[in-house]
Amino acid sequence: MDIRRLHHPLVRHAAQGLHTFNSRHPWSHNDHFHGWILANLPARRVAAVDIGCGQGVLVAKLAERFEHVHGTDLDAGMRIEAARRTAALANVTIDDRRLDELAGPVDLITMVAVLHHLDVEQALTDVTRLLAPGGRFLAVGLAAPGSLRDTAWDLASAVTNPIIGVIKHPRPVSGGPVPPPFPVRDPELGFDALQAIVAATLPGAVMRHRLAFRHTIVWTKPALP
Template sequence: MALRSRAQSFAGGTLARGMARVNARHPWSHNDHFHPWILRNLPDRRRAALDIGCGEGALVASLAPHFTTVVGNDVDPGMLAATRARCSALPNVTVTGEAWAGLPGPFDLVTMVAVLHHLDVPAALTHVASSLAPGGRFLAVGIAPPRSARDHAWDAASILTNPVIGFVKHPRADRSGPRPTPYPVVEPTLALDDLRRHVEDVMPGARVRHRLAFRHTVAWTRPA
């Protein structure tokens, strides 16, 4: 991720260290930031939802009031335990570590937040498409390395707006210092233009868009 690497080395790293201090004092979750986008784009029919790579279960809990049943799925035992604890009072939520591609559907909503780059993308998209009910919706938030000029422009905008969003979301300074992420971290390798081609092959008409916060979104509704 060339632009971020250059920013880290600029002026001997002084700028990067300063930005890191600001971000640590005003922390915010780049992934949770997109949960409202998902909630604004729910399908009309809301019987069953599946969140793949549910992490600590924040999105699962947010989806529960809107669907008859919600399934949270993750491969990490710690994340499964956190989701079960968060959703223990939600009787319509099931949390499972089983292979998500084999879960019984169909689903009216399938979500992934910072998950798709961990997977075999063509196979994952194909499984998602087949698991959706007619009219069901796939909503994903993803990460991709910048390759094109447009990618780098969005990266630059994300670098500049990151502390601003932090101030808005977390105005009171947190002086406890940087905290390690609880999630497994895998660097993405598939550029957004390449991802878009995979998506179009499996999900014709899907909307793949750049977003701030070093993210992109994918939205597709299975034809009725």
């Protein structure tokens, strides 16, 4: 939630002040969750796919832990940066294939701030198709605030954001806000609506609110009898 959109003058003034402060202590809300992903990897680690791999930061980290890692992104600029970052890694493939064009089985599928760009139900159906039994889906996502609980989490994220920024980037930078290098799209589904789709498509999946305006989804495909 962008609290600068709220109309009360005092709220807007405070929000603008926070935005200015945050721009002086920038940090990547998406990269922040890479540690969570690496801490929740499946036991079998042969093949991994990162959907919407961006500049390839997570792909490079996964390449240290899997025999092969496939990063996909529809943005040509992102693919160039990802290919450059992983050029020395022989076990990495970067291309523009869509989720429904991929072939499995794979042991891990990751999405960081990607699911809200896709047809959610179709994307999760493809996840079930691609994962090997025992394989894991790890997603970090965004949802529109649709309840008081969602708004409370967004406010908590707004309050803690500058604290995390100072810890991660203590030396202030100048020049004002820098636009993200990747395509940005506001989420349309609220947390509860998204959770209902996740529960129907990935039975047993765990979806949780997180700080930094994010949520996480964990699902492990059941092993064969």
